[in-house]
Amino acid sequence: MRLTPGAGRDIDLDRVDLFDLDLYTSGDPHPIWDVMRAKAPLHHQVLSDGREFWSVTRYEDVCRVLGDHREFTSERGTVVTHLGQDDVAAGKLMTSTDPPRHTQVRRAIGAKLTARAVASWQDRIRQAIVRFLEPALDGGTFDLAEKAHRLPMIVAGPLLGIPERDWDELVQLTAMVTAPSDPHFQHGSEAATLAISHHELVTYVTEWVGRRRSAGGEDGSLLDHLMSIRAGDAPLTDEEIALDGYSILLGANVTTPHTVSGTVLALVERPEQFAKAQADPSLVPNLVEEGLRWTSAACNFMRYAVNDTEIGGGTIPARGAVVAWIGSANRDESRFGDPHQFDITRSDAKHQVAFGFGPHYCIGAPLARMTLRIFFEELLQRFDSIELDGEPQHLRSYFIAGMTHLPIVAQKRKTP
DSSP states (O other): OOOTTGGGGGGGGGGTTTOHHHHHSSOSSHHHHHHHEEEEEEEEETTTTEEEEEEEEHHHHHHHHHTTTEEESSSTTTTGGTSSSTTTTTSSSSSGGOOOOHHHHHHHTTTTHHHHHHTTTTTHHHHHHHHHHHHHHGSSSHHHHHHHHHHHHHHHHHHHHHOOGHHHHHHHHHHHHOOTTTTTTOOOOOHHHHHHHHHHHHHHHHHHHHHHHHHOOOOOOOHHHHOOOOOOEEEEOHHHHHHHHHHHHHHHHHHHHHHHHHHHHHHHHHHHHHHHHHOOGGGHHHHHHHHHHHHHHHEEEEEEEOOOOOETTTEEEOOOOEEHHHHHHTTTTSSSSSTTOOTTOSSHHHHGGGOOOOOGGOHHOOOOOOHHHHHHHHHHHEEEEEEEEEOEEEEOOSSSSSSEOOOEEEEEEOOO
């Protein structure tokens, strides 16, 4: 998606379609979100097929919707691609389960993903990223967005216990889940694409669990760890293990590649920011936070109101679907100064909510942050400059803000 300063003046919110895929592929939703925050912080839309949803766009309202499971439940579905059809995995899939059970499962999985736990993987991740960047050193065209889709599996595949021969298939399947209308990933209709990818991913993890049980012992991987988790007084069922493994695969593959490509594009378009980060490596962690804010790769999450709930100057009826727009919250002028400026020195970048907020805050955030930090450390160390070598192509999705193509040419950094 693009940013068109000042484009919001003539927007008629009664005619806005937030599910218009062209808006995200070739347009720019930010002017619309700007007007919504100012004039309609609670916005209601009815789709042509009769499905309806309410939207919140202000930072505080987004945090409230995502943060209070007693007012806004996750147990009917959390992603907009499932709007109108309750999640059949509710209460079993961690992301579609409310506390206290969600907390029990999350705590057990999260113990393997704390900042301290993932620190031991730093050297392996750095080696993987160095290998990833090597093809760009020859000065030819390097399609960063296309290559970056595989980056999370290069990093997380060994940690999850997934053999390399399966990485490309899993990258394709997770992309099908999150962008089922993009021609790069679509197989038939959007509904068919979702059904195929969901079935294949759950089947993959189910078969993986079966092989591990037959083999016996433990391999120390994160998926192996799922088999030992207990929620309350009972171990997870094989179905719950398969569903949570599916969720971990999605989380690993979805946002990091788009944060990488979107942040690099921001640096290409603002060479002074690239130079600033290169001159002062201590700015890299803040560059990561600003990149997360700027790209907001998971640009929304969905919840359902438990009861009639007042928010944003209006009321969401009981059982009404509400979409919390992360991409808008991260450009809210009440929270971020000059929010439509990409600035790696800003002091408020750490308040971004790109990883969500509340009980369902991204469990893999420490690993993602470390991966992004290492990526930009290595990028800035190896290249003097980066330029576009073609037009970026944006992902056709109203759930994930990202790119399918970002052709660049990088100038190798001269050694002193």
